[in-house]
Amino acid sequence: xxxxxxxxxxxxxxxxxxxxxxxxxxxxxxxxxxxxxxxxxxxxxxxxxxxxxxxxxxxxxxxxxxxxxxxxxxxxxxxxxxxxxxxxxxxxxxxxxxxxxxxxxxxxxxxxxxxxxxxxxxxxxxxxxxxxx
Amino acid sequence: xxxxxxxxxxxxxxxxxxxxxxxxxxxxxxxxxxxxxxxxxxxxxxxxxxxxxxxxxxxxxxxxxxxxxxxxxxxxxxxxxxxxxxxxxxxxxxxxxxxxxxxxxxxxxxxxxxxxxxxxxxxxxxxxxxxxxxxxxxxxxxxxxxxxxxxxxxxxxxxxxxxxxxxxxxxxxxxxxxxxxxxxxxxxxxxxxxxxxxxxxxxxxxxxxxxxxxxxxxxxxxxxxxxxxxxxxxxxxxxxxxxxxxxxxxxxxxxxxxxxxxxxxxxxxxxxxxxxxxxxxxxxxxxxxxxxxxxxxxxxxxxxxxxxxxxxxxxxxxx
Ligand SMILES: Nc1nc2c(ncn2[C@@H]2O[C@H](COP(=O)(O)OP(=O)(O)OP(=O)(O)O)[C@@H](O)[C@H]2O)c(=O)[nH]1
Ligand SMILES: [Mg+2]
Numbered sequence: 001x002x003x004x005x006x007x008x009x010x011x012x013x014x015x016x017x018x019x020x021x022x023x024x025x026x027x028x029x030x031x032x033x034x035x036x037x038x039x040x041x042x043x044x045x046x047x048x049x050x051x052x053x054x055x056x057x058x059x060x061x062x063x064x065x066x067x068x069x070x071x072x073x074x075x076x077x078x079x080x081x082x083x084x085x086x087x088x089x090x091x092x093x094x095x096x097x098x099x100x101x102x103x104x105x106x107x108x109x110x111x112x113x114x115x116x117x118x119x120x121x122x123x124x125x126x127x128x129x130x131x132x133x
Numbered sequence: 134x135x136x137x138x139x140x141x142x143x144x145x146x147x148x149x150x151x152x153x154x155x156x157x158x159x160x161x162x163x164x165x166x167x168x169x170x171x172x173x174x175x176x177x178x179x180x181x182x183x184x185x186x187x188x189x190x191x192x193x194x195x196x197x198x199x200x201x202x203x204x205x206x207x208x209x210x211x212x213x214x215x216x217x218x219x220x221x222x223x224x225x226x227x228x229x230x231x232x233x234x235x236x237x238x239x240x241x242x243x244x245x246x247x248x249x250x251x252x253x254x255x256x257x258x259x260x261x262x263x264x265x266x267x268x269x270x271x272x273x274x275x276x277x278x279x280x281x282x283x284x285x286x287x288x289x290x291x292x293x294x295x296x297x298x299x300x301x302x303x304x305x306x307x308x309x310x311x312x313x314x315x316x317x318x319x320x321x322x323x324x325x326x327x328x329x330x331x332x333x334x335x336x337x338x339x340x341x342x343x344x345x346x347x348x349x350x351x352x353x354x355x356x357x358x359x360x361x362x363x364x365x366x367x368x369x370x371x372x373x374x375x376x377x378x379x380x381x382x383x384x385x386x387x388x389x390x391x392x393x394x395x396x397x398x399x400x401x402x403x404x405x406x407x408x409x410x411x412x413x414x415x416x417x418x419x420x421x422x423x424x425x426x427x428x429x430x431x432x433x434x435x436x437x438x439x440x441x442x443x444x445x446x447x448x449x450x451x452x
Contacts, residue, residue, distance in 0.1 A: 006223065006224075008156075031222070031225060035224050036227060036248045038228075038246050051238060052230060052244075054148065054152060056230075057152035
């Protein structure tokens with residue numbers, strides 16, 4: 001009787017850049033696809049993101065960033081998750097991220113990076129098929 | 134993790150175990166009942182506070198301020214924020230955490246967001262089970278935030294010792310609020326957004342309404358003016374919350390309510406489990422389908438059939 005099982009996603013914005021329109025659009029698309037989306041707002045440190053993800057017991061973390069600090073912040077999130085033994089959580093990234101940085105981010109454990117033009121359905125579909133359930 | 138391990142981990146304060154058990158409850162996983170039954174004797178210690186009121190009235194901001202005040206008073210805090218799930222997609226956007234970020238890294242505070250989903254056992258069941266696990270986990274104070282839409286706040290009453298109803302100046306529709314039954318459930322009123330025009334008038338209006346309340350008991354709900362953005366009025370609010378708990382203890386109401394709640398819960402659970410058992414046995418059997426057919430064709434009537442099926446079930450049950 002697991003009819004009410006739901007995919008839970010934390011959408012977080014690490015770093016100091018000040019607008020979150022993109023993150024909110026993705027959050028709404030995931031909600032409309034039947035997921036429970038926990039939105040935590042702007043200016044999250046990696047420590048806050050990981051702690052929120054653990055308390056909310058999410059299946060996926062979506063990180064959105066525009067400031068260019070992804071090379072420092074994304075791997076830090078992965079490192080903290082590993083420390084908590086929570087690397088079963090799927091982590092994806094979005095925002096403005098140069099092609100050249102993607103291989104290194106993936107090596108750090110980010111499962112996928114979605115650039116600005118990615119269709120919302122692709123993001124939904126990716127999360128749906130890749131969360132560990 | 135096995136059931137025993139999860140129980141052990143919750144009792145020893147492992148927050149990931151707490152988070153996982155709440156997920157099992159939300160998913161109506163059969164393991165959840167076993168865990169809850171093992172945790173039950175460790176519950177009943179927390180002061181459970183419900184916060185409800187219109188969308189945007191500042192509930193989350195108030196909750197985060199209250200939490201800071203409770204922490205200053207050396208209390209640990211659990212928070213559950215309930216938001217409606219879409220009845221069409223089942224999805225939900227849970228945004229209350231945005232206002233609670235200052236507590237994220239405080240290990241003595243645990244915040245969980247829940248969608249209403251459309252649980253078989255009703256919102257009150259999933260939420261009160263989650264409250265119970267946080268109680269067993271050891272939090273002193275548990276705050277449950279729900280939007281006051283005319284339905285869920287009634288559930289809040291069932292699980293909270295102290296119910297706070299929030300309102301804002303100029304929202305005008307007092308008659309509406311009374312009708313929706315939201316006024317009757319308050320132990321404490323908060324008029325938030327004190328900085329906006331009409332705040333004092335709102336307080337006067339609520340007090341005038343309380344003056345003519347024929348059902349007023351020994352506790353007259355205080356009306357507190359706050360500015361949640363600055364924190365003004367919050368220490369007074371927390372004083373009143375603590376005073377309300379003392380009132381419940383001293384008058385014996387806490388015990389009385391506890392008994393009522395236990396009776397209510399036992400009956401709810403029996404109803405739920407019995408119905409589930411019965412339907413699981415019947416649904417899909419040819420006998421059941423045939424009975425439905427006959428009712429539709431007016432060969433049999435549902436009153437007699439329902440009685441017969443229940444009696445059959447009970448007789449078999451005894452064997
Ligand atoms: N002017 C003013 N604004 C306030 C006050 N308290 C909260 N707000 C603002 O009101 C808005 C809504 O606050 P929330 O705390 O999210 O309200 P809520 O009732 O939890 O909202 P929902 O959960 O969406 O129903 C935010 O923009 C707050 O900053 C206050 O005392 N004065
Ligand atoms: Mg809120």
